[in-house]
Amino acid sequence: MKHEKPPSGPIEPGELPVVKAPDAIWDSVLASLHAEGAPARSGFRWWQFAAAFSLLTVAVLLWYSMRPQPPSWEVVRLDGSPSVGSKRLAETGRIAVGEWLQTDASSRARIGIGDIGTVEVEPNSRIRLTVAKPNEHRLALARGEISAVVSAPPRLFFVDTPASTAVDLGCAYKMKTDESGSGLLRVTVGWVALESKGRESLVPAGANCRTKSGAGPGTPYFSDASDALQEALAAFDFENGGSESLRVVRAESRVRDTLTLWHLLSRVDPEERVRVFDRMVELMPLPDGVSREKVLDLDKDTLQRWRQELAWKW
């Protein structure tokens, strides 16, 4: 059937005359070709596909290169084979928001905190980048130890641990924690605030502060405080040491340890608060503008002013 000719139909030959095409049509065709810039030597269709493919490729590459990238920070391998996500870190790499950096027993790495500082991650650590914004740089230390050096206005860099959040106030510090949240903060330069559930410990250079899951940050103390003070303070903070622990702390305190006593004022009952206050006054006379009554009432401004005066000795 394919090659068969269909029947001619009811129209007789000549009943529909062939009409001559107007001469102007060819001129119009040529004019249209000229107007469209289509060359008479139109070439092969492959170039049209090639051009379309090239345009598509360029568009895809542009989209790929310009698509919003998750913020990331640079990571440098210091020792061993740290990993970022599921990949081993070569000499350098990047950690994106949401990714974990992990070190084993023999590896270390350094994370650039945007352009405000660095964090060195010690062995057996696991840390995640959670926020990388110009006004908030935040890591979550699940376990292990870090050393942070930050050169930026206060409250731009944060490290969350299972028990608290370390808020940089312009400083250098070391921090370690286990997976339960028990850990220790050691400040070497400047100040760090440890915060959890409305409780805050202000830790200056040379001082330490323990943390414990459920209890949050403990009371800060200087690293050169007596062992007895440190043990008694740990007992008070995390082991219900009570009055006996406080008695030891008061007895062992030096002028510099008013850091510890000042924090205890707001963490003890009113009866103990009087004893702590009296010991502080024994060590350092009350400055002008700071009254016994207001201190014992935990007046915020008064406590703040007294802390600023005491800080000269810390």
Place this chain on the structure above:
Amino acid sequence: MDWQVNQSDREVSAEIIECCRHGDRAAFHALYQAYKDKVYSISLYFFHGDAAAASDATQQVFLKLITGIAGFRGDSEFSTWLYRMVVNTCLDSAKAERRREPLADAARVARIAAPASAETDLARAEVAGKVQAALSSLPPKLRLPVLLRYFEDLSYGEMAEALNCSLGTVASRLHKGHKLLAEKLAKLRGAAIGR
């Protein structure tokens, strides 16, 4: 090169087509000369005698031919390829300008069928006008196969390629078109005889 095409040949030579593929404008003109009247006539009768629409369609067909001939691989006859462009162009234009369809009135069609010549056989012109009126009353999908069959001696297979449908569809449409046309022509011719 000055190409001469024998218009009685159904297929232009492979040499002309090859020259067209390489952009030879003289070869294009030879192709145009070979097919322009049939393309124009099919368009004109398809558009119920609308000369402007037929001119536009013819121009579009040859523009497509010139810019697309590189895509003609010779898998089918050149004429089949060309008529497929005619079919597509006519159907596309008809879709774009549906207003042309209601113009299928006998008076208008008669005007194209009766050339203003003193030598014209008036009786013959009258018959032709009635044929065109009957043709114009067919739906486009039936009108095109009838026109292709009338103006070009295509096989079922070639018509199927040109119309982009199956052999069975071509046969069915052509049969239906011819049947409707025969009925209408019988009435028209009968009326003419009865006058």
